[in-house]
Amino acid sequence: MLDALGDPTRRAILETLRRSGPSSVAGLAERVPVSRPAISQHLKVLGLAGLVDHEPRGTRNIYRIERGGLAEVRDWLDQFWDDALDAFAEHVRSTEGSSE
Amino acid sequence: MLDALGDPTRRAILETLRRSGPSSVAGLAERVPVSRPAISQHLKVLGLAGLVDHEPRGTRNIYRIERGGLAEVRDWLDQFWDDALDAFAEHVRSTEGSSE
DNA sequence: CCGCTTGGTTAGTGAGAACTTACCGTTCGT
DNA sequence: ACGAACGGTAAGTTCTCACTAACCAAGCGG
Numbered sequence: 001m002l003d004a005l006g007d008p009t010r011r012a013i014l015e016t017l018r019r020s021g022p023s024s025v026a027g028l029a030e031r032v033p034v035s036r037p038a039i040s041q042h043l044k045v046l047g048l049a050g051l052v053d054h055e056p057r058g059t060r061n062i063y064r065i066e067r068g069g070l071a072e073v074r075d076w077l078d079q080f081w082d083d084a085l086d087a088f089a090e091h092v093r094s095t096e097g098s099s100e
Numbered sequence: 101m102l103d104a105l106g107d108p109t110r111r112a113i114l115e116t117l118r119r120s121g122p123s124s125v126a127g128l129a130e131r132v133p134v135s136r137p138a139i140s141q142h143l144k145v146l147g148l149a150g151l152v153d154h155e156p157r158g159t160r161n162i163y164r165i166e167r168g169g170l171a172e173v174r175d176w177l178d179q180f181w182d183d184a185l186d187a188f189a190e191h192v193r194s195t196e197g198s199s200e
Numbered sequence: 201c202c203g204c205t206t207g208g209t210t211a212g213t214g215a216g217a218a219c220t221t222a223c224c225g226t227t228c229g230t
Numbered sequence: 231a232c233g234a235a236c237g238g239t240a241a242g243t244t245c246t247c248a249c250t251a252a253c254c255a256a257g258c259g260g
Contacts, residue, residue, distance in 0.1 A: 002106060006103055007248075025207060036207075037208080041208090058206085059205065070180055074177055079118065080170055107218080109218075124236080126236065
């Protein structure tokens with residue numbers, strides 16, 4: 001899921017979809033400097049990660065951003081804010097001394 | 101930055117820091133199933149990404165989570181919500197037909 | 201009905217990155 | 231001051247993965 005966002009090309013695809021709206025595979029291949037099969041493979045990964053959704057439109061497949069996957073990333077990120085973060089930090093810094 | 105989060109081991113390190121608070125390198129090496137040098141290398145990457153911060157404590161280096169990098173990720177993520185996302189989507193779905 | 205277009209899949213290759221082993225500098229404890 | 235431990239670095243190996251090229255299936259247009 002975060003692995004899917006780790007690749008620059010995949011991020012470029014998402015950025016393109018964000019800026020230009022839903023697009024076909026060929027449409028993405030024009031804007032992203034990789035071959036069309038590469039786009040397909042990345043879209044597959046992004047699809048499994050829940051970051052994009054696709055809808056058949058005749059011979060074309062229109063891809064759009066799926067908010068579900070992004071929500072999961074956001075939740076994961078929020079854990080780091082909700083937890084007693086710096087509190088814990090400053091605490092252990094002065095306490096210190098046990099195991100770690 | 102998101103590349104730093106793409107690696108499972110690095111995420112494991114961050115999770116460990118989140119749960120157990122700041123820790124030394126050796127302390128992390130005990131909890132994460134990789135060798136100590138590997139931890140050092142990952143911490144270097146995480147440091148460059150602004151995701152962790154370290155403070156010398158004698159011979160030990162205490163690492164803690166840095167909120168700055170996480171904020172950048174959050175900002176990047178928010179772009180996908182603020183933009184006219186599904187509006188754009190449904191629009192083009194019915195309009196369609198031009199170039200992409 | 202036939203050709204053209206669109207898109208997904210497979211095989212193969214190359215590059216990059218993660219991991220371990222070995223080494224060295226640094227700092228605390230005795 | 232010497233030994234021990236903690237941590238960062240270098241070199242080398244291995245493995246994963248991103249990419250291209252070639253092939254195949256499906257749907258629209260003349």
